[in-house]
Amino acid sequence: MNIYNTLTKKIETFTPNEEGIVRLYTCGPTVYHYAHIGNLRTYIFEDILEKGLEYLGYEVLRVMNITDVGHLTSDADSGEDKMKIASAREHKSVYDIAKFYTNAFFQDCSKLNIRKPAIVEKASDHIDTYIKMISKMLEEGYAYLSNGNVYFDITKANNYYELSGKNPEDLMIGVRDTVEEDKYKRNPGDFVLWFTTSKFENQDMKWDSPWGIGYPGWHIECSGISGKYLGEYLDIHCGGVDNIFPHHTNEIAQSEAYFGHKWCNYWIHGEHLNDQSGKMSKSKGEFLTVSLLEERGYNPLSYRYFCLNSHYRNQLTFTWEALKSAETAYIKLKSKIKQLNRTPNLSDKKLDFYQNKFKEALGNDLNTSSMLTLVYDVLKDEELSDFTKLYLIDDFDKVLSLSLIEEPKEVSEELEELILAKIKQRNEAKKNKDFALADKIRDELFEKGVKLIDSKKGTTYELI
Numbered sequence: 061m062n063i064y065n066t067l068t069k070k071i072e073t074f075t076p077n078e079e080g081i082v083r084l085y086t087c088g089p090t091v092y093h094y095a096h097i098g099n100l101r102t103y104i105f106e107d108i109l110e111k112g113l114e115y116l117g118y119e120v121l122r123v124m125n126i127t128d129v130g131h132l133t134s135d136a137d138s139g140e141d142k143m144k145i146a147s148a149r150e151h152k153s154v155y156d157i158a159k160f161y162t163n164a165f166f167q168d169c170s171k172l173n174i175r176k177p178a179i180v181e182k183a184s185d186h187i188d189t190y191i192k193m194i195s196k197m198l199e200e201g202y203a204y205l206s207n208g209n210v211y212f213d214i215t216k217a218n219n220y221y222e223l224s225g226k227n228p229e230d231l232m233i234g235v236r237d238t239v240e241e242d243k244y245k246r247n248p249g250d251f252v253l254w255f256t257t258s259k260f261e262n263q264d265m266k267w268d269s270p271w272g273i274g275y276p277g278w279h280i281e282c283s284g285i286s287g288k289y290l291g292e293y294l295d296i297h298c299g300g301v302d303n304i305f306p307h308h309t310n311e312i313a314q315s316e317a318y319f320g321h322k323w324c325n326y327w328i329h330g331e332h333l334n335d336q337s338g339k340m341s342k343s344k345g346e347f348l349t350v351s352l353l354e355e356r357g358y359n360p361l362s363y364r365y366f367c368l369n370s371h372y373r374n375q376l377t378f379t380w381e382a383l384k385s386a387e388t389a390y391i392k393l394k395s396k397i398k399q400l401n402r403t404p405n406l407s408d409k410k411l412d413f414y415q416n417k418f419k420e421a422l423g424n425d426l427n428t429s430s431m432l433t434l435v436y437d438v439l440k441d442e443e444l445s446d447f448t449k450l451y452l453i454d455d456f457d458k459v460l461s462l463s464l465i466e467e468p469k470e471v472s473e474e475l476e477e478l479i480l481a482k483i484k485q486r487n488e489a490k491k492n493k494d495f496a497l498a499d500k501i502r503d504e505l506f507e508k509g510v511k512l513i514d515s516k517k518g519t520t521y522e523l524i
């Protein structure tokens with residue numbers, strides 16, 4: 061696979077540390093609110109990467125964190141802690157907030173056919189690991205204690221600006237005048253590993269530590285969780301482009317200080333989804349969620365299709381019109397596939413040809429739109445039998461995950477008996493002009509996943 065590496069700013073041929081195995085870490089969500097569809101664009105790209113690597117024959121070990129504590133990013137954080145705001149807004153404990161939005165996140169992922177990583181770990185469950193790492197960094201002089209907090213000294217890091225490609229002056233330009241600089245730091249770019257004093261004094265999640273009662277900084281959670289579950293050598297680390305600085309930059313600094321060697325070889329970042337007013341963000345108030353798409357009548361997979369039509373390294377602007385045309389194309393595609401004859405008739409001819417083309421598109425820096433085009437090419441190819449087309453589309457869908465081929469659902473004998481009895485009961489109700497009962501029967505069946513279809517010839521049914 062050829063893939064763009066943010067670290068080297070080049071497209072490179074991917075080679076894992078251990079043959080055939082990929083150790084992949086992807087930054088997880090902050091769980092003080094629903095994920096917006098911009099966040100989910102990043103998780104769609106990571107899902108394609110994971111499944112794409114598997115398609116190419118790798119075994120992928122993937123880990124993701126849940127940021128339920130410690131998302132203070134810099135001096136620029138202002139106002140109240142986001143978990144506390146959510147807790148007051150919803151009259152729940154911060155633990156319940158985290159649990160609720162973690163579940164909501166995975167429900168959204170499931171609607172978008174984003175697979176849940178094999179290992180998902182909460183930041184708040186690994187305090188011991190962070191304490192161990194921070195203690196070692198203090199002992200070795202990478203970190204220092206000041207006014208009760210433990211800071212990482214960025215001047216001790218090896219090539220601190222390599223990932224972001226920035227220089228210290230650039231980074232200072234972004235700092236707002238109104239931001240009160242933390243005067244206890246040695247260097248303006250130093251970041252906190254452990255807080256015992258901060259502007260958010262009334263944190264609910266606090267733990268004892270050698271430096272006093274407090275809580276970890278944001279960045280240490282990803283280094284800690286990744287190291288614990290994937291070891292000291294990571295192959296790929298992903299996130300959205302906003303994570304490049306400071307989050308991933310600081311992760312590299314502290315992980316390499318702790319392990320004492322280079323940590324991760326490939327850094328892959330997804331570009332943002334924008335709305336028409338600019339970057340989508342949770343702090344903007346109203347934001348677009350999967351539920352909102354559903355409320356407006358869209359199938360969440362139309363959004364996945366919309367994302368796959370553009371390259372993960374390009375910014376993408378969301379509009380309802382664009383989603384509408386993606387949905388129209390997606391429905392047309394599915395209906396073409398539905399019309400294919402399922403009688404088994406597989407021919408080897410051209411299987412390799414198309415599978416190799418698919419691998420080529422995948423290996424060309426995850427070219428998802430070319431991967432989609434191949435589905436259309438297969439459909440159009442008159443040399444392929446319908447069954448061979450279905451075989452290939454099903455194969456590509458292992459990566460695309462657009463539910464392109466839906467298995468006709470089987471009806472058990474018991475269910476069939478029940479449906480037929482209910483249809484009879486409903487027909488009688490209609491004859492007696494008891495339409496309320498007839499509708500009730502129809503709705504009850506619908507809730508069981510059975511849709512009744514009335515026609516001149518009588519009533520039939522379909523499983524939904």
Ligand code: AMP
Nearest residue numbers: 089090098099102299300303332333340
């Ligand atoms: P958060 O829950 O805010 O930590 O973000 C979760 C993931 O979404 C991170 O990998 C971010 O880089 C990514 N992200 C944030 N905003 C956007 C956006 N507008 N478009 C795409 N990805 C985003």
Ligand code: ZN
Nearest residue numbers: 087088282307
């Ligand atoms: Zn992270």
